Amino acid sequence: MEAVKNYLDRMFANLPNTPSVMRAKDELLQMMEDKYTELIAEGKTENEAVGSVISEFGNLDELAEALGVEEEVQKQKEEAVETKEKTILGTEEAKKYIGIKTSQALPIALGVALIILGFICPVLVSEILPDNLDMIGVAGMFAFDTAGVILIVLGMMKKKELKNVNDKESTLSVDATRYVADERDRFDSTRIVLLITGIVLCAGCWLPSAVLENYSRAENLVGAPMLFIMIAIGVFMIIYSSICKNAYDDLLDLNDKGSMKAQYKPQRSSDRSVRYISPAADFVMSVYWQTITCIYLMVSFVTFAWWASWIIWPVAAIVYVILKKKLIVRPEVITEQ
Amino acid sequence: MTEISSDIIRGYNDTMILFLLLKGPSYGYEISKQIRNLTDGKYIIKETTLYSAFTRMEKNGYVESFSQISEDTGKRRTYYRITTHGMEYYRQKRDEWVLTKEVIEKFITKENENGSC
Secondary structure, rough: HHHHHHHHHOOOOOOOOOOHHHHHHHHHHHHHHHHHHHHHHHOOOOOHHHHHHHHOOOHHHHHHHHHOOHHHHHHHHHHHHHHOEEEEOOHHHHHHHHHHHHHHHHHHHHHHHHHHHHHHHHHHHHHHOHHHHHHHHHHHHHHHHHHHHHHHHHHHHHHHHHHHOOOEEEEOOOHHHHHHHHHHHHHHHHHHHHHHHHHHHOOOOOOOHHHHOOOOHHHHHHHHHHHHHHHHHHHHHHHHHHHHHHHHHHHHHHHOOOOHHHHHHHOOOOOOOOOOOHHHHHHHHHHHHHHHHHHHHHHHHHHHOEEEEEOOHHHHHHHHHHHHHEEEEEOOOOOOO | OOOOHHHHHHHHHHHHHHHHHOOOEHHHHHHHHHHHHHHHOOOOHHHHHHHHHHHHHHHHEEEEEEEEOOOOHHHEEEEEEEOOHHHHHHHHHHHHHHHHHHHHOOOOOOOOOOOOO
């Protein structure tokens, strides 16, 4: 049945997503599915069944008038040559792209984590060594910062290899689309665990200090470093998981909005099943959590009120829900009589 | 083997579908199966042909569509039912065909009759 769906996807690939087109596709799939099921029940092999379903499908020209898409069908024929010029990325290339992107995520996330860890140096040094050696701590911090920046730059640099995808000069094959969508779904649970753990670590980073409050030396020796270690690990998880997710989304974004392959976006993942009222709203919502993370870290570092700043998270969550309700566009329901 | 010319039959797809709908509401695959069975597999209607016939006839008011959960599979399907307007159109097409057949028949030789075909 997958082959039949695939075939239908390809036939409809360049038609607009109008209600009448969607309805036609649904109903044609219904008919083909019925026929396929019956052929299989009659004892035909999968290949035979797919073969006769596809050979008895007919052609798009016939549908064009009924759907009011004559123009598109004509254009599709004319552009058949042009679209071929767009490089079609197969599953292998998609795998390679995801591989490169994921390997990029590690140095970038690690770099940011190192910069945060750098703060430990001056804190520890001022605690252990005499005051006149404070410079060592500052130097240590700069060493961490430098290493972090180098890692981030290294991670960013690889991007040249991904030019094809970034320039949107290619498109995904149907198989590759399904592969990427499946992979993203599989990664999604990992991503959510990473994200939540990351947020919990950041939000709870003040706990060690709070527990050790009564032992002021221990607080400075263990509590303060623990605070930075927890933030560093938390931020690492958040950045790593979101870069990995972007790898899948970037690939899926290559498919034209109008093509049926783009259906994989809404169908597959819950957070993509939403359409926002404007590109601006879409942008705001897509960078929402990253922005909140930044605000949280900045507020916390500036005020050093870690015990209170976690409030930002529940508030942000509520605002997120409200924003989502306001900015979302309900998917058009196909009217049936 | 002789095959049906799609040009000729095109004008009568609607007639076949309406004929089958006279017996009661039905859905896409059911109709296409009945056409195949009734013609002993000599005519197999393409899915795209069937769907465009449905949309065209719906637009002209010959049929109405409604969505219903199928009894045997439990799946939601689009069913079609014939309207009175559709029945009228069917009768009109039937008379047209009887006349057409009568006329064309005059020019068709039966085998053995004229010897040379």
